[in-house]
Amino acid sequence: MNVVRExxxxxxxxxxxxxxxxxxxxxxxxxxxxxxVTGTFSRPEHKLHGRSYLGMVLVLxxxxxxxxxxxMLNEMAAREVMPAALxxxxxxxxxVQGAAFAGTTLMSGFAEDITRAxxxxxxxxLDPHAKPPVLRILGEPExxx
Amino acid sequence: xxxxxxxxxxxxxxxxxxxxGTYFAAPDLVKVGQAHMMADTESLGEAGIAFIEGLAAMPExxxxxxxxxxxxxxxxxxxxxxxxxxxxxxxxxERRAIAxxxxxxxxxxxxxxxxxxxxxxxxxxxxAYGDTxxxxxCNSVLGARSNFEGGPSALAxxxxxxxxxxxxxxxxxxxxxxxxxxxxxPEALHEWGALGGVIGRLAGDYWRVPVIVGLDxxxxxxxLKHFGAAMASFGSVAMFHMPGVTPDAPALxxxxxxxxxxxxxxxxxxxxxxxxxxxxxxxxxxxxxFSAPQLSLIELQMVADLxxxxxxxxxLLAITSPQxxxxxxxxxxxQRIEASGAMLLQxxxxxQSYARELAEANGWRRLATPSAKLTNILGGYxxxxxxxxxxxxxxxxxxxxxx
Numbered sequence: 001m002n003v004v005r006e007x008x009x010x011x012x013x014x015x016x017x018x019x020x021x022x023x024x025x026x027x028x029x030x031x032x033x034x035x036x037v038t039g040t041f042s043r044p045e046h047k048l049h050g051r052s053y054l055g056m057v058l059v060l061x062x063x064x065x066x067x068x069x070x071x072m073l074n075e076m077a078a079r080e081v082m083p084a085a086l087x088x089x090x091x092x093x094x095x096v097q098g099a100a101f102a103g104t105t106l107m108s109g110f111a112e113d114i115t116r117a118x119x120x121x122x123x124x125x126l127d128p129h130a131k132p133p134v135l136r137i138l139g140e141p142e143x144x145x
Numbered sequence: 146x147x148x149x150x151x152x153x154x155x156x157x158x159x160x161x162x163x164x165x166g167t168y169f170a171a172p173d174l175v176k177v178g179q180a181h182m183m184a185d186t187e188s189l190g191e192a193g194i195a196f197i198e199g200l201a202a203m204p205e206x207x208x209x210x211x212x213x214x215x216x217x218x219x220x221x222x223x224x225x226x227x228x229x230x231x232x233x234x235x236x237x238x239e240r241r242a243i244a245x246x247x248x249x250x251x252x253x254x255x256x257x258x259x260x261x262x263x264x265x266x267x268x269x270x271x272x273a274y275g276d277t278x279x280x281x282x283c284n285s286v287l288g289a290r291s292n293f294e295g296g297p298s299a300l301a302x303x304x305x306x307x308x309x310x311x312x313x314x315x316x317x318x319x320x321x322x323x324x325x326x327x328x329x330x331p332e333a334l335h336e337w338g339a340l341g342g343v344i345g346r347l348a349g350d351y352w353r354v355p356v357i358v359g360l361d362x363x364x365x366x367x368x369l370k371h372f373g374a375a376m377a378s379f380g381s382v383a384m385f386h387m388p389g390v391t392p393d394a395p396a397l398x399x400x401x402x403x404x405x406x407x408x409x410x411x412x413x414x415x416x417x418x419x420x421x422x423x424x425x426x427x428x429x430x431x432x433x434x435f436s437a438p439q440l441s442l443i444e445l446q447m448v449a450d451l452x453x454x455x456x457x458x459x460x461l462l463a464i465t466s467p468q469x470x471x472x473x474x475x476x477x478x479x480q481r482i483e484a485s486g487a488m489l490l491q492x493x494x495x496x497q498s499y500a501r502e503l504a505e506a507n508g509w510r511r512l513a514t515p516s517a518k519l520t521n522i523l524g525g526y527x528x529x530x531x532x533x534x535x536x537x538x539x540x541x542x543x544x545x546x547x548x
Contacts, residue, residue: 011168011169011170013164013167013168027349027381031188031496031522031525032521032522032524032525033525035501035525042525042526042527043524043525044524045524046525062349062350062381063351063381064349064380064381065277065378065381065522066183066276066277066293066378067183067275067276067277067293067294067295067296068185068187068188068295068497069295070183070188070295070296070297070298071188071189071190071193071295071296071297072188072190074193074297075188075189075190075191075192075193077192078190078191078192079190079192090350090351091168091351092293092351092352092381093165093169093292093293093294093295093298093312093351094293094295096165096168096169097161097165097294097295097297097298098295098297100161100164100165100297101161101295101297101298106168
């Protein structure tokens with residue numbers, strides 16, 4: 001598949017992964033923002049409120065809030081109510097610790113605002129093992145995305 | 146440890162720390178004096194508890210923590226679980242988790258105010274703390290050194306006695322990066338929390354360190370508790386300086402590398418705007434909650450005084466630590482609070498106690514609290530929270546209405 005555009009990151013972990021992007025210029029916390037039973041964004045003020053994150057590559061601005069995400073990513077993965085991967089402009093330790101514990105693919109630190117660079121619904125690929133790690137846009141959003 | 150010579154528990158812990166440390170380019174590990182672990186069962190889930198039970202099944206020499214390791218609030222107060230309409234499966238998970246943690250040698254302190262009640266860290270002490278309110282208070286007010294350590298990482302620190310040296314363990318990260326000039330000093334605790342929320346939103350980033358000037362007096366511990374907890378919740382902020390109050394920056398000149406940036410001015414109107422944003426359209430309440438952080442003995446006395454001779458029409462939950470509760474019992478505060486029909490709970494925190502299920506089981510949606518942190522968290526759980534003074538919260542509990 002042709003690469004439409006690619007972006008390098010300063011840090012990443014986890015496995016190489018491909019999926020549809022769910023994008024918003026907003027923060028992320030598993031406790032603050034998600035209904036982890038239905039797999040949707042439940043915080044009314046969140047820009048993705050009401051949307052399902054199941055199997056999507058979340059592309060968001062920054063990690064926020066408390067420490068619960070460090071356990072919750074693992075719990076969500078075990079129940080398969082989980083995004084495919086996390087992409088953030090800026091992480092905090094909790095997001096990294098949670099991804100490390102759950103084995104989640106995580107990428108952060110871009111030269112530009114990644115939430116503006118990646119179209120919502122685009123097919124993207126994360127390669128954490130590339131030097132430096134790279135996010136590739138492989139295709140345009142699906143119709144209706 | 147990394148090679149497994151000290152058993153698979155410590156090997157897992159070191160591998161976890163290696164992954165995290167590598168992500169942040171930590172040069173090495175630093176010895177820590179204490180670990181504080183957040184591990185409520187809503188967050189752990191069945192998968193997390195099974196993981197802990199796996200560690201607990203290992204030989205004692207391999208599984209026990211190497212440094213004092215204490216716990217954040219649990220997901221219930223067993224004595225009150227039935228009144229809260231918590232379900233049997235929640236209680237069963239709690240009992241399993243507690244048994245596993247105890248097998249690891251963890252001290253079940255069940256508190257988020259350990260800096261007021263257990264063993265506060267001292268200036269320069271490296272620790273691995275796992276509640277954002279605890280971290281920001283200890284970094285800022287006490288001069289200790291910790292990152293936000295989520296449950297797995299705090300547990301790993303307990304098992305190894307180390308944590309990766311990055312972030313707030315390093316001098317460079319502890320320098321000021323945002324100057325906030327106040328022209329107003331809060332009085333009530335909810336105002337301190339709201340101010341922390343405003344500054345947290347402004348900072349909006351774990352790696353920014355606000356430097357706050359312009360207060361007309363030195364805040365006390367409870368005020369800084371609410372201020373810091375809200376800043377950490379709204380902005381993921383882990384440290385602030387108050388020149389003249391906090392130890393890392395005795396004066397403004399010590400707070401920044403070089404010339405301070407232009408000041409962001411914040412005043413009473415900013416705090417009132419945050420309060421108003423939650424109050425919009427609210428006229429009645431279903432439940433009133435004093436929690437997040439757990440209440441100090443002094444706060445409990447304030448609640449008892451406000452409830453004197455009154456009866457709560459809607460449930461009022463006041464939540465404290467297992468360390469404070471016996472004092473409240475001994476000094477008659479528990480009896481005075483519960484004479485109003487309110488509940489004094491211990492060892493839990495409202496948002497860590499299956500808040501969504503509590504809402505569904507009890508029909509709670511409109512919630513009043515003096516905790517800015519709680520107000521910030523509960524929207525995602527389906528509540529419509531309003532942030533009020535302690536006096537207004539008690540009034541709301543006794544009338545069911547908002548003044």
